[in-house]
Amino acid sequence: MTLQNSSEEFFTEFSKNSAPRPLLRVTNIEKRYGQRIGCSSVNFDLYPGEVMGIVGESGSGKSTLLNCLAGHLAPDQGEVLFDTRGAGLVDTMTMAEPERRMLSRTDWAFVHQHARDGLRMSVSAGGNVGERLMAVGARHYGQIRDEAIDWLGRVEINETRIDDRPSAFSGGMQQRLQIARNLVTGPRLVFMDEPTGGLDVSVQARLLDLLRGLVRQMGLSAIIVTHDLAVVRLLADRLMVMKDGHVVETGLTDQVLDDPQHAYTQLLVSSVLQV
Amino acid sequence: MTDYNFAYLDEQTKRMIRRAILKGLAIPGYQVPFASREMPMPYGWGTGGVQVSAATLTPEDVFKVIDQGADDTTNAVSIRKFFQATAGVDTTEETEEATVIQTRHRIPEAPLNEDQILVYQVPIPEPLRFLEPRETETRKMHSLEEYGLMHVKLYEDIARHGAIATAYAYPVKVEGRYVMDPSPIPKFDNPKMTMPAIQLFGAGREQRIYALPPYTKVVSLDFEDYPFEASKADHSCELCGADDSYLDEVIVDDQGGRIFVCSDTAYCAARQAAQSDAAAAQYEEISA
Numbered sequence: 001m002t003l004q005n006s007s008e009e010f011f012t013e014f015s016k017n018s019a020p021r022p023l024l025r026v027t028n029i030e031k032r033y034g035q036r037i038g039c040s041s042v043n044f045d046l047y048p049g050e051v052m053g054i055v056g057e058s059g060s061g062k063s064t065l066l067n068c069l070a071g072h073l074a075p076d077q078g079e080v081l082f083d084t085r086g087a088g089l090v091d092t093m094t095m096a097e098p099e100r101r102m103l104s105r106t107d108w109a110f111v112h113q114h115a116r117d118g119l120r121m122s123v124s125a126g127g128n129v130g131e132r133l134m135a136v137g138a139r140h141y142g143q144i145r146d147e148a149i150d151w152l153g154r155v156e157i158n159e160t161r162i163d164d165r166p167s168a169f170s171g172g173m174q175q176r177l178q179i180a181r182n183l184v185t186g187p188r189l190v191f192m193d194e195p196t197g198g199l200d201v202s203v204q205a206r207l208l209d210l211l212r213g214l215v216r217q218m219g220l221s222a223i224i225v226t227h228d229l230a231v232v233r234l235l236a237d238r239l240m241v242m243k244d245g246h247v248v249e250t251g252l253t254d255q256v257l258d259d260p261q262h263a264y265t266q267l268l269v270s271s272v273l274q275v
Numbered sequence: 276m277t278d279y280n281f282a283y284l285d286e287q288t289k290r291m292i293r294r295a296i297l298k299g300l301a302i303p304g305y306q307v308p309f310a311s312r313e314m315p316m317p318y319g320w321g322t323g324g325v326q327v328s329a330a331t332l333t334p335e336d337v338f339k340v341i342d343q344g345a346d347d348t349t350n351a352v353s354i355r356k357f358f359q360a361t362a363g364v365d366t367t368e369e370t371e372e373a374t375v376i377q378t379r380h381r382i383p384e385a386p387l388n389e390d391q392i393l394v395y396q397v398p399i400p401e402p403l404r405f406l407e408p409r410e411t412e413t414r415k416m417h418s419l420e421e422y423g424l425m426h427v428k429l430y431e432d433i434a435r436h437g438a439i440a441t442a443y444a445y446p447v448k449v450e451g452r453y454v455m456d457p458s459p460i461p462k463f464d465n466p467k468m469t470m471p472a473i474q475l476f477g478a479g480r481e482q483r484i485y486a487l488p489p490y491t492k493v494v495s496l497d498f499e500d501y502p503f504e505a506s507k508a509d510h511s512c513e514l515c516g517a518d519d520s521y522l523d524e525v526i527v528d529d530q531g532g533r534i535f536v537c538s539d540t541a542y543c544a545a546r547q548a549a550q551s552d553a554a555a556a557q558y559e560e561i562s563a
Contacts, residue, residue, distance in 0.1 A: 098419045135423030141498040
């Protein structure tokens with residue numbers, strides 16, 4: 001499955017239906033931890049090629065929401081519909097587990113905040129990138145390696161590092177390796193949990209630049225959870241602001257950031273330090 | 276001996292183990308959990324194999340034990356004596372005569388037949404263990420047939436060593452379904468696993484039994500451009516001259532002298548006996 005194929009498929013699909021189908025439809029998601037609310041009554045549609053940011057302070061439920069969407073947590077209420085290649089919109093919660101795991105290996109990708117959570121630290125960079133390919137049936141060493149080299153190049157990791165373990169990489173490189181490992185199967189939807197967390201600003205800037213390039217180039221849809229407003233300003237088309245488990249404001253990114261309506265959003269926007 | 280029940284274990288335990296064995300035979304390659312008992316030997320010395328043998332043996336059986344192919348090593352001698360004492364069965368060193376063969380790390384060179392049972396001692400039954408430490412996760416991977424990770428291991432081998440360097444415990448796929456650890460036999464023995472005899476695998480510490488019915492299809496995993504290769508030392512046996520058997524390297528002096536000999540002692544001894552018989556016959560012919 002190459003990049004060209006998936007984007008061609010996407011465009012033919014797009015032109016067939018004049019009113020595009022949402023890629024992901026989330027209705028009334030609720031997750032509680034006993035008496036406490038994780039997140040509650042979240043609704044949105046995500047369309048192909050769209051990047052949505054979810055911002056909010058720590059404990060506002062944004063990571064809980066992301067984990068519910070990605071199938072890592074089972075929500076107490078609501079449904080998450082994903083536009084599968086075969087069967088159209090399917091509820092990922094009631095889907096059979098093999099299908100859901102297949103989906104998370106092929107059409108979905110999950111970029112963790114800490115690269116260590118998303119990488120196999122004892123396996124070389126090439127093996128890390130190749131794992132998803134082998135999981136979907138690639139059995140030709142030479143081809144797997146070529147693909148790995150190609151992807152390391154795309155995330156600006158030198159080809160000579162292909163046999164090094166991620167533990168020998170810097171934080172920024174680990175994060176880029178994690179992205180390569182996730183995008184190698186040409187997913188259609190990427191979940192990112194604080195992709196730039198814990199990186200210094202110049203490395204952040206490079207990573208964001210890279211991500212923006214990949215997202216635009218591959219026509220990816222993405223949901224990015226972050227507390228960093230600069231990240232969503234650069235990457236996201238739309239923004240959702242969360243507080244105490246509830247969505248307090250949604251809209252186009254520039255609109256929300258330049259003209260915040262809700263008191264909390266106003267506070268959030270004004271909290272950013274100007275250098 | 277009347278102090279013990281036949282073959283040491285009580286009948287209830289043997290029934291429990293036989294149920295696990297039957298289930299294992301019904302689902303080739305699937306690891307069946309069983310209530311492994313304490314045996315009068317340390318874990319890692321073949322407690323799993325001993326329990327499977329105990330549940331398999333009948334008074335008419337002829338029992339053989341090999342350890343790394345040899346009949347005369349400590350482990351093999353002890354286990355053979357153990358069943359001599361507790362079951363009173365006949366024992367043998369000849370592969371062809373035995374009906375139950377307990378083995379550690381080898382498959383005998385002589386081809387086995389349908390009347391024989393091969394019992395393996397298994398230290399770690401889970402082929403995915405060193406790739407995925409969580410048991411819950413490996414079970415899920417088996418049930419959903421998610422074996423991509425196994426190839427990541429082989430990929431790493433090629434990336435690091437230029438070839439698949441795994442030389443023993445080489446992962447196999449059974450009847451196109453379960454990926455199985457063949458126990459630490461050399462990969463030289465992997466192609467022999469499709470055989471007429473029943474193969475039973477017992478892991479005592481890990482409390483798992485798995486099995487291969489006769490003629491089960493067993494395929495060693497590999498890459499299209501790096502196919503599986505059954506390898507052995509590139510020599511012939513110093514004692515019997517065999518060039519088709521698996522060889523051990525033996526250091527013979529302090530000057531770095533080394534020889535290669537068959538790891539299967541019964542096979543080697545039989546060949547040497549046949550050769551000396553032939554030589555004797557030839558000598559008689561000449562002198563007559």
